[in-house]
Amino acid sequence: MVYRICKSIELENGHLLSKHPGNCKFPHGHTRSVEMVFRAETLDANDMVLDFKAVKQMMGDFLQQFDHSLCVNTEDPNYAAFVAAYGERIIPFDREDPTSEVMARVIFNVARHALEKARENPGEYPVRACVELERVRVWETSSSWAEYGE
Numbered sequence: 329m330v331y332r333i334c335k336s337i338e339l340e341n342g343h344l345l346s347k348h349p350g351n352c353k354f355p356h357g358h359t360r361s362v363e364m365v366f367r368a369e370t371l372d373a374n375d376m377v378l379d380f381k382a383v384k385q386m387m388g389d390f391l392q393q394f395d396h397s398l399c400v401n402t403e404d405p406n407y408a409a410f411v412a413a414y415g416e417r418i419i420p421f422d423r424e425d426p427t428s429e430v431m432a433r434v435i436f437n438v439a440r441h442a443l444e445k446a447r448e449n450p451g452e453y454p455v456r457a458c459v460e461l462e463r464v465r466v467w468e469t470s471s472s473w474a475e476y477g478e
């Protein structure tokens with residue numbers, strides 16, 4: 329048996345899907361919820377898998393860069409123009425479309441790295457070696473989400 333926790337962070341995020349045959353190739357926005365699921369077979373001294381606050385400390389700054397930003401494929405013909413106009417509010421996706429699947433994978437890889445760093449450098453909320461990141465789910469709309477994980 330295993331315990332799981334999930335921390336969700338909500339973002340106002342724009343993107344465009346350069347390869348999409350329909351309307352998704354135009355800039356549009358979503359209120360995204362990013363869910364990060366962690367698991368452990370045991371609880372810590374505070375009877376937790378991992379403090380929700382530890383997840384926010386690990387991932388809050390990284391995820392905030394997506395808030396009120398536009399995610400763009402670097403191969404989009406207008407990529408350079410978007411960067412010229414909006415600078416750091418353009419989040420580049422290296423030769424791939426910023427689909428929910430791709431965003432989930434990018435966030436999963438950053439969260440796994442952040443978890444390792446938090447284990448090595450314990451702060452206010454220690455992270456035990458047995459805690460694992462299971463998956464990241466990115467909600468695109470109230471009826472659509474994508475996940476990446478084990």
Ligand SMILES: Nc1nc2c(c(=O)[nH]1)N=C([C@H](O)[C@H](O)COP(=O)(O)OP(=O)(O)OP(=O)(O)O)CN2
Nearest residue numbers: 345348352356358426427428429468469471472474
């Ligand atoms: N597998 C994926 N399919 C689509 C993605 C994606 O990231 N992964 N993204 C889009 C568009 O960005 C679109 O904005 C969202 O699509 P959809 O869920 O179809 O949105 P609607 O609000 O139009 O949904 P309806 O249920 O049709 O109203 C497209 N596909």
